[in-house]
Each structure stands twice: as C-alpha cells, then as structure tokens.
Amino acid sequence: MNRVASESPRRPYLLGAVSGVVAAGAGLALAELAAAAVRPEASPVTAVGGAVVDRTPVAVREWAIRQFGTTDKLVLTLGIVVVLTAVAVAAGMLAVRRLPAGIALTGVFALTGAAAALSRPEASWRDALPSLVGGLAAAAVLYLLVRAATRPRPAGAAAGGAWAMDRRGFGRLVAAALAVSAGAGLAGRRLGAFGSAGATDSRARFLLPRPDVPAPPVPAGADLRVPGVSPFLTPNPDFYRVDTALVVPRVDADTWRLRIHGEGVARPLTLDLRELLARPVVEHDITLTCVSNEVGGPYAGNARWLGVRLADLLREAGVRPPSQGGPADQLVARSVDGMTLGTPVEAVMDGREALLAFGMNGEPLPFAHGFPVRMVVPGLYGYVSACKWLSELRLTTFDAYDAYWVRRSWAARAPVKTQSRIDTPRAHAAPPAGRVAVAGVAWAQHRGISRVEVRVDGGPWQEARLGDADGDDTWRQWVWPWEASPGRHTLEVRATDRTGAVQTGERSGTVPDGATGWHAVTVNVGPARAPGPGPSPAGAAPAAG
Secondary structure, three states, X not given: OOHHHHOOOOHHHHHHHHHHHHHHHHXXXXXXXXXXXXXXXXXXXXXXXXXXXXXXXXXXXXXXXXXXXXXXXXXXXXXXXXXXXHHHHHHHHHHHHOHHHHHHXXXXXXXXXXXXXXXXXXXXXXXXXXXXXXXXXXXXXXXXXXXXXXXXXXXOOOOOHHHHHHHHHHHHHHHHHHHHHHHHHXXXXXXXXHHHHHHHHHHHHOOOOOOOEOOOOOOOOOOOOOOOOOOOOOOHXXXXXXXXXXXXXXXXXXXXXXXXXXXXXXXXXXXXXXXXXXXXXXXXXXXXXXXXXXXOOOOEEEEEEEEEEHHHHHHHOOOOOHHHOOOOOEEXXXXXXXXXXXXXXXXXXXXXXXXXXXXXXXXXXXXXHOOOOEEEOOOEOHHHOOOOOEEXXXXXXXXXXXXXXXXXXXXXXXXXXXXXXXXXXXXXXXXEOEEEEEEEEEEOOOOOEEEEEEEEXXXXXXXXXXXXXXXXXXXXXXXXXXXXXXXEEEEEEEEEEOOOOEOOOOOEOOOOOOOEOOEEEEEEEEOOOOOOOOOOOOOOOOOOO
C-alpha cells in the first residue's frame, strides 16, 4: 500500500495541535525566564491572573472564595493554563490550514499578556517584555514545527520516504523545543530563586527585638481546650490568607523603605527597617478578620503581633486626626505590589494599638503574611486596615481617593461586626445522645465580648461559659454543655459585645461591609452510647471468663 495514501487526513491537524502546545510551552518558559530578570509580577500567567482578579465582579469573587477558600489563586492559575492550552491547540490547528493566521493568534495572546502586565499597579514598560519575548518565541517555534509537519512530498520521491523523513525531522524539532523550554524554565527558576535569596537571607538574619511594651501573658483560662475548637492563638501556618497576590512578594528587609507623606504631614518620613526598630516596640494580641468571611466562616485568626505604634509615627510626621483639626481623614497604605487600602485616620489615632508589625507569634512575619512590615489595626476588617508588604503611607481624604476595594463596591469604612461561630459539633455531625460540648469562638474587636448564648431548635437562649478575656481586641472561646436527645437538631449561637449590642440575627451577605446573621449547624444525634467496661491497661490480656 502507498504510505502517503495511508496517511489520515486528520494527521496534519493532530501534528498542528501538538505544535501549538509545544510552541506555547516554549514561549511560556522563555517568558518566565524574562520575568525573572524583570520582576515576578510581570510573568504572563501572573499578570493575566492579576488582571482577571482586578476585573472579576464582586459576586463572582465571593463565590470563588466560598467554593475554593485559600486555594482560589491556584484554581485561577490552573484555569489560565487550561485556557492557554486551548488557545495553543487552536493556533496550531489553524496554522496547518493558514500558517500566518495561526501565528497571528499566538501574537494576539502575547499582546494580551503584555496589556495585562501594563495594567497592573506599579507597572512600567519593562513589564510587557516577558509576554512579548514569550510571544515571539512561541511564534517562531510554531512556524518551524508546522512547516515540518506539513511539508509536501517531493515529486518523484519514493512512496513514504519523504513523509518518514518529515516525521523524524518533526520529532527532532519537538525534542529540541522541549529541551529549550526545560532549560529556560530551570534557568528562570534559578534566577528567580537568586533574586529572592536576598529576601530569604534577610528574614533568616532578622532578630526580633525585645518589646518595650510587652503583652501580658495570655490568661490561663483563655484557651478552654475543648476538642474541635480553634486554638486561642492561631499558629502561623494555619493563619488565613486572603489577598490578590498570585505570587507572594519576597521583599529584602535590607533594602525595604517606608515613605510617609501627604496632606497634613508637616515632616515627611522615609524609614528603613533599622530606623523603624529604633522606635519603641510594642507587643499586642489582635484578632484579624476578613470581610469576605461568611457567617461561621474560617477567615478569622488570632496572633501576638510585635511592632511599632502607627499613631506615634504619624504624630512624629506632624499628623493630627480630624477630631483635632487635621485635614486628612484617610490613610492610604500601599503594598510593594501596588495594592492600596484606605484606613480612617481617626481610628488609627484614637488610642487603639494600631501597629506597623514585623513579628507574628514570636517570629518574623512569614512572607505570605507581609514580611518585612505590615499594618495591623484592631477593630477594622482587613481590607481597610491590614496592608501587607507595606511600602507607603499617604494621608488624603475619602472624598479625594478610593482605595482598591472601594472601587469594587466595598464600603470605605468597615468596622468589624460582632460575630460568633460554632466550631464543634460540626454541621451534619452525629454525636451520641447525652452531654455534648457545643463550643466555638466569638469576636468584636476593640469592643470585646461579654456574653455568648446558644439555643436548640429555636428554643430559649442559654448562656455559654466564656474563656478568660485577653483584652478587647481578641476573640473569646466559649462552651455550653448540651444534654442532647436523639434526633435531628439545629444549634444557633449569638454574641453580645461589651457595649451591650447583641449580634443581629438578620442574614446579609459579605458585600459591602461584612456578613451578618447567627451561625447555625444541624446535627443528627444518635442513640446514647451503651456503657461498657473500662479500658484495660495497655498491653494487658483480657480476663478469663
């Protein structure tokens, strides 16, 4: 049989699809290498992901957080890779039919990456280079592979001979492209690691100073040690993280600077970390909460923070709060990646322990939580108070400037609402009838919790026992002993803060300034556990009957 005649008419398109994917991989690898030389945020995947986050409707973003939690960035990245693969396949198959059109589609995708990079905060023209370099590389590889895959058989050639040679040539080109991609990817990783080595080393060398104003010991009764309840102090690896950074910034503490300027600043300041540490150092326990936290949600955590009082720095710069005639009512914090958060100046300077923190639970801030310096302001949701990777503080007014999230339908001012959560039993749990510990946490930062109540199946509210208070800026654990009867039951919880305000039962979503409502869980109580013999000593043989 003639070999040429036996070739499937679909084969060139299959080879075209392979060509497109290999070309995209080569382009992406070279783009990552170029991004390592520019900045990690200029990577096409990171830039496009950031642009998607910037333009995602609030409802969609909240849905993603509910569905995927802190893995939402990974899901977004994987989604971008899937779309990129689909476009690469389409470009390769189109190139088989019309080579210029396939290359043009590759170019459009590269220009999209460049435009996304230029749209990011703090972008410069250099941020477009990785996408453009990757696009040119992908177009060149696509051209070579498609030409090899679709080269016609020369006239007079032996049947099948030219096709066999082309397949071998195509295979060699694919292998060469994959080798170049792997080399570029490895070089990009090493260059990126080298670029962040200074930051990693600076954190390893950073020794936390002793606090001039140490926090008092956590009261012995603050942690009730009920199984299933969140620990009073949240370990750093377990502390929630909600932000827009697809790549965690790794800032070198040795080169970090903070600039304080703007309206009403009589003496602008630019401080490095050494100069910041020369100020009195304060230690304080503060619970942080994300405004995206649904009723009963996980985005709350409590830590011991070490830092410098922000109000003292502002006064040093000559700033006066609005209540004392100051012209600025908003403090705009800017991150190294361009994120902006707006905080009421009055709240920062009203006497609460608003900190520029560099320590968290006895260690330097983890990179994911803002090393070397972040803001922590008790009583406000994180999106208006907890800027990570801090680089700038600018005094302005709420009328003059809308920070990042305010431009996306969130409230400009966002005090934390009184909330409580049932940690145990979990929803749909099946405890045996009898005494069941119903327990959890409640918070009302900067007001404190004075009372927590639980009810079963809409019955009367029963007061729970509270763990000892560690000031007004942290959550409190609580527990209520429930004599559970068999059947399906619904448990609800509500808290009262120290101003006397009772947590509302009116249910509302997170937008624009935080969710409201009572947390409820439904459980299925089984029969009472039958009493049995006490446990035998470990390793002992059962007694003979």
